[in-house]
Amino acid sequence: MSSNPSVDFLQACLEHNFWTWSAQSKVNPIPVTKAKGVYFWDVDGKRYLDLNSMVMCVNIGHGDERVVEAIVEQARQLPFAGPQMATQARGELCKKLTEIVPPGLSKFLFTLGGADANENAIKLARGYTGRFKILTRYRSYHGATYGAISLTGDPRRVAWEPTTMPGVVHFLDPYRYRSTFHRLNPDITEDEFCRDYLNHLEEIIQYERPETIAAILIETVTGTNGIIVPPDGYLQGVREICDRYGIVMICDEVMSGFGRTGEWFAVDHWKVVPDIMTMAKGLTSAYAPLGAVAMKPEIANAFNNKVYEGGLTFNGHPISLAAAIATIRVMQEDHLVERAKQMGQVMADMLAELAQRHPSIGEVRSIGLFGAIELVKNRKSKIPMAPFNQNSPEMIALRKYLLDQGVFLYTHWHTVLLVPPLIITEEQLAEGFEVIDRALIITDAAVEK
Secondary structure, X not given: OOOOXXXXXXXHHHHHOOOOOOOHXXXXXXXXXXXXXXXXXXXXXXXXXXXXXXXXXXXXXXXXXXXXXXXHHXXXXXXXXXXXXXXXXXXXXXXXXXHHOOOOOOXXXXXXXXXXXXXXXXXXXXXXXXXXXXXXXXXXXXXXXXXXXXHXXXXXXXXXXXXXXXXXXXXXXXXHHHOOOOOOOOOOOHHHHHHHHHHHHHHHHHHHOHHHEEEEEEEOOEOOOXXXXXXXXXXXXXHHHHHHHOOEEEEEOOOOOOOOOOOOOHHHHHOOOOOEEEEOHHHOXXXXXXXXXXXXXXXXXXXXXXXXXXXXXXXXXXXXXXXXXXXXXXXXXXXXXXXXXXHHHHHHHHHHHHHHHOOOEEEEEEOOOXXXXXXXXXXXXXXXXXXXXXXXXHHHXXXXXXXXXXXXXXXXXXXEEEOOOXXXXXXXXXXXXXXXXXXXXXXXXXXXX
């Protein structure tokens, strides 16, 4: 046995842990020992700048003692209570959430994370409407459990077909850079672009018959599939369509919520109130596992006299609730939503500067501290730097260079995602962008002459 416990835990993890989203023989984990602020360190003492908030979730940064102490205090007072019990933490978080969610969302169902939040949202919509079909978008990701992966549109669901949940129908995202409808007319106005994608959604509804559709579920801002920001009017249009056909509008704010976009929730940018909104990740800044389903009273009231057939052993776990309460307080005390908006403009300017210097950048997109760099081999043809649902030598080399230089971020096919903690400073952002600037020389070399 090694005398170095750091080496021991890495070896034990490699020998015994089953790794998700991985071919088991190819995993190469970073052996992390500590994290603070916007940085974390490995067993060798190497420091990494965390430009992905670990898994797009550590919104308030690592190691905030206010949240840590709240967890410790709750663990001493009441470490667990059953899901049918009322606790101070449950009541306090419910009240805290009503301060920040869109007005009208006043009932909350607590879960363990985003996937089961989305699954419970679907149960609620089906129970409320008596209908069974769910419409979601092709570039969406809603979680990896059986129901949530069925709701997901991207290729991660395909491995588990055909046994996934029936009744899910997918439609196209309003993705301006790669618009299916406007390849021959890229100069179409924003209003026309928006209207075409709303018409597309309504056409799908007609084909599927509106009386069979319980809900439309969308990521307010598409997350891992490229930070696709909807055009102005799109969310309002989806809201109007749902109202017209009696369809429940569900917004997945698991990734885009809790200040990520420069508002408490991304829907706030367009002043749209969904019927149901799901959240997780930034809800506790990942200091403890927790998800939540916020809903309008009429959704909850549908179960006043009939049983809601669903539940979780750890629904409303006091330690997770305490972490969420403390996280929201930290965000309010430190004005992190306003900070995300301010630093989001700084990041947008940095992204624009990168795009001017690097021919491999096809487009940059961001809203708040939620950004993406889309890499291409040819700006005119928009050939992606990696094929759809695949990697490429250039993208592998790019990420390796970044990690070697101590910058941790997420690459997805041909895109680079930038999702830093909301506490990041302009100097720290510049530190990361300097490394990204050098790394993009790798993809620039692959641009077709």
